[in-house]
Amino acid sequence: MRLNMTKIMGSMRTAHVLLVMKALLLLVFLSWLMIWVVMPTKTYRNKWSSELLSATLSTFLGSQGTWMLIFTFPILLIAVVGCLYLHLAERSRYFKRRLFNDRGEISRRLREWRKPALVKGPLGVISAVEIGFCFMFLFLVIWALYMYITGGLSEVSSGVAAEYGEKLWEAKLYDVGLQFGLTGNMCVAFLFFPVARGSSLLPLIGLTSESSIRYHVWLGHLVMALFTAHGLCYLIVWVINGRIYELVKWGSVGISNIAGEVALLCGLAMWAVSFPRFRRSMFELFFYAHYLYIPFLLFYLLHIGFSAFCLILPGVYLFLVDRFLRLLQSRRRVRLLSARLLQSEAMELNFAKAPGFSYNPTSVVFITVPSISSLQWHPFTVSSSSSLEPENLSIVIKKSGKWTHKLFEQLSQPSLQRLEVAVEGPYSPGSIDFLSYDSLIFVSGGSGITPFISIIRELIHHSATLSTKTPTILLISTFKTTADLTMLDLLLPISNATTTTNFSQLQLQVMAFVTREQQAPPPAANGDAEAKKLIYFNPDPSDAALAPVLGPNGWLWLAAVISSSFLAFLLLIGILTRYYIYPIDDNTDEVFSYTKRALLYLLVMCWCIAAMAGLAVLWNKKVNCKELRSPAPAMMPKNLWTLGGEIESEPREALLGGVKVQYGERPNLKKLLLEFGDKSSIIGVMASGPSSLRREVAAICSSTLAENLHYKSLSFTW
Known part of the structure; x- marks a missing residue:
């Protein structure tokens, strides 16, 4: 009896720890989300961004260190702590009992909010909770687009347009195109969360990749609409001004236009075959076309540079970890x-x-x-x-x-x-x-x-x-x-x-x-x-x-893979920046090529993920070798x-x-x-x-x- 009471009290303490952990994770996420809210404002662009950059700039990580600290670290922290949360939750008897048999007031209210609120329409069956989150995200997108455009246009004048040999309306259209791209970056930051199947982020809010795949579809439509408008605005200005040569520009510093065009073409190809009627009638074409996400991400990185890529790095990083673990699991032939x-x-x-x-x-x-x-x-x-x-x-x-x-x-x-x-x-x-x-x-x-x-x-x-x-x-x-x-x-x-x-x-x-x-x-x-x-x-x-690819304690191993690979990535690019890139940027008139920098950082990141995930899988395979190679069950007949x-x-x-x-x-x-x-x-x-x-x-x-x-x-x- 005393032993049972001890177990119950231990489970209750674990449940309280889980609640505290979830509250802290929610606070970190809201703080990260607030950065996206204030980022389009003039105050942030004209004052806060420069102060943040000067306060965090170092010779080891360069300018991308600031963006990784603000945009990447919070989400990876949530992912790692979320793995620990899920590991504890799976082993808490009290938590499981509440999970299976909860009939309390909170559970009743959640059921009410999850009732279908919208049945007809192209989005399918939508609950009140989903409608609320959709409206909040759309408000964030509209807010960002409005603030970016109004703030950018206020800085465009006839004098500025004359410097580039453009009319005022052309200069404004050029700036609007830039703002479409900045808003699209924000949407891409959320695009890969629903498709990281083994990530801890979705289970934290009671979702799976399969149940949330439609959010990825909605975000994909929104991203491609914004990026298409982004590209068209630039194309119109270049054609009218006779600056078609801009289409083939790939400078060593700044934006690479060719890379952006290739990324846009890959995105348009995926977008064209992703509509329901086309996808259902020609599934194989849809499936193979979606492998274009690889060149899309690569040329997207080369287009904007690694510093700006850090804005969307959390979702991409977790997706790459998940994708490599899936690749290792798929190498096994299952009995x-x-x-x-x-x-x-x-x-x-x-x-x-x-x-x-x-x-x-x-x-x-x-x-x-x-x-x-x-x-x-x-x-x-x-x-x-x-x-x-x-x-x-x-x-x-x-x-x-x-x-x-x-x-x-x-x-x-x-x-x-x-x-x-x-x-x-x-x-x-x-x-x-x-x-x-x-x-x-x-x-x-x-x-x-x-x-x-x-x-x-x-x-x-x-x-x-x-x-x-x-x-x-x-x-x-x-x-x-x-x-x-x-x-x-x-x-x-x-x-x-x-x-x-x-x-x-x-x-x-x-x-x-x-x-x-x-x-x-x-x-x-x-x-x-x-x-x-x-x-x-x-x-x-x-x-x-x-x-399981990471063994019975998969959540703990996933937390170890994410944290160790990211720390190794920071260490290696810190050494690379300090002793190879920084001397060129600081001591000579030459600026280190943005393309080379992006490719080097990408190579290091992929190597760190592959190394840490591979070691974790090999260790678990060695420990659980007998289970993985167990003999065929005796129930199998000879015929x-x-x-x-x-x-x-x-x-x-x-x-x-x-x-x-x-x-x-x-x-x-x-x-x-x-x-x-x-x-x-x-x-x-x-x-x-x-x-x-x-x-x-x-x-x-x-x-x-x-x-x-x-x-x-x-x-x-x-």
């Missing part, structure tokens, strides 16, 4: 144990997982199959539960595009003994609040049922082994044909370990709607022999079990191809015996949602599938008749 092919042409892939490696439901992994394409990475929701299936990780893939067609064809070959696959992830959501609801309603369309499979499997584990009271579940699934109903078989995993699990405690009701058929087909057309095919592979001894499955009929009937199938109609979602459960109960409503389905569910949950319905979308735009 693929089996595949289940359904009559609906859906595929379930089952990978070996290192013991003790846990992830949350609705996690996402990115996979590539080198035999199809070594460059294409596709995201899929994890359908397994690390609690129910401690040795396996599963994903479900629906045959719908060129890449999935090729994968299905390969898996359908009886002679296939091994499939080489690489995996990045899984990337887990920052919080799980499924147990905080009295009831859950899952609404899915087609393959949108996948994220709900992982939740249901997790709740099976809670109800059967932890004796935890689980919410009542209503699963509403819409399918096109009867063959698609086999997707419901995926609610149970393949592993024999689950056949002894007691499913009777899970209150699950399944309502399936088949829209393109009026009645069930004859039994012969839906025989068990054709319902599914289960394929077992013979993995290569070199194939590794899926494991490679079997029909049917290993799931016994009893647990399947216990879980799916109450399935109600209706043909030739769509579900009346308004009636089903509003009439489900008690009005006084808290009901979580989650939708996954086509955007029209998600918007319909969101509209119902946002109505005044649905006070107890709390909506959450599990789909993302990619």
Whole structure:
């Protein structure tokens, strides 16, 4: 008893420490944000900037040291301390208990703010919180653009224009172009935060890269609109003045025009293929075009110089750390144990997982199959539960595009003994609040049922082994044909370990709607022999079990990688600046080339990131070598191809015996949602599938008749 009380008190102290840490991180972030607010003002440009530069200028870091101190250091500090915060949070029993079962006033208010406030429109389903943050960011952009333009134009006069041989309106247009570029820099500073999948910044505010990818899309549109206006303003002035030669100017000091033009062309190419209609119809072109972010960033750096690049360096730095860690993880070939092919042409892939490696439901992994394409990475929701299936990780893939067609064809070959696959992830959501609801309603369309499979499997584990009271579940699934109903078989995993699990405690009701058929087909057309095919592979001894790239203490190692690589970067560029660049700048009439300086600093930065991340990965690989190379599970039979499955009929009937199938109609979602459960109960409503389905569910949950319905979308735009 005394030992339990000690643990509880220790967990509570940890929770208080976490709250203090989060408050300090919020204070640092607001201070960093305030710099962006005051930066466009005349006071900052005419007085504060020069004072800051003179106070922080040194012979070791030069002018870029000031910008790194003001714009880069605060965000990297938040990232490092955020890693420590997440590490402590994962190990705090008190914190986890609050995370899973919080029904307090704060939790209720947060649910209210996250209700859909805008359902129709090009932005999709938007909550009140998202609308508030969007308006604040737009206000910041408009404020910056207004202050930059008004402050810049006030300094443009006829005399200044005459010095450059320009008319007054041309000089003003030239200055407006500069201000568009400065505002675009501010937007780029936020552009890379949502796409750093393993960063600690998004989990700190309860987001994942997948759920926030649309913020990256919105920022991308805004950035390219500002940079396009920036380039057009300059181009118009040069053409009218007959100064076309400016297009090919690349000076050793100052702005390099050619570099800016190349960066703009790369950005325009990515922008052109990023619109939804184009992206969905020609995904491969969109995917490959986005590799242009590499020359975009390189020439963007050469265009503005490293000192100005420090304004956007935090997001880029964290993205590079994450990208290199992903590259190291993708070099491993993961052991693929089996595949289940359904009559609906859906595929379930089952990978070996290192013991003790846990992830949350609705996690996402990115996979590539080198035999199809070594460059294409596709995201899929994890359908397994690390609690129910401690040795396996599963994903479900629906045959719908060129890449999935090729994968299905390969898996359908009886002679296939091994499939080489690489995996990045899984990337887990920052919080799980499924147990905080009295009831859950899952609404899915087609393959949108996948994220709900992982939740249901997790709740099976809670109800059967932890004796935890689980919410009542209503699963509403819409399918096109009867063959698609086999997707419901995926609610149970393949592993024999689950056949002894007691499913009777899970209150699950399944309502399936088949829209393109009026009645069930004859039994012969839906025989068990054709319902599914289960394929077992013979993995290569070199194939590794899926494991986190930085080991079980990943957040601590990530904090070490970020901090050590940045300190090494500062040390090396300090030495380089003091003993190589500074003597040239200070002691001769020659100025060290801005292009050479930028390339040198970029090379040093990438080397530091690669060295520190590589050392961390190699150390963890050495320590966890036995887990990564563990032998294949004993459940694997010798035959490679079997029909049917290993799931016994009893647990399947216990879980799916109450399935109600209706043909030739769509579900009346308004009636089903509003009439489900008690009005006084808290009901979580989650939708996954086509955007029209998600918007319909969101509209119902946002109505005044649905006070107890709390909506959450599990789909993302990619």
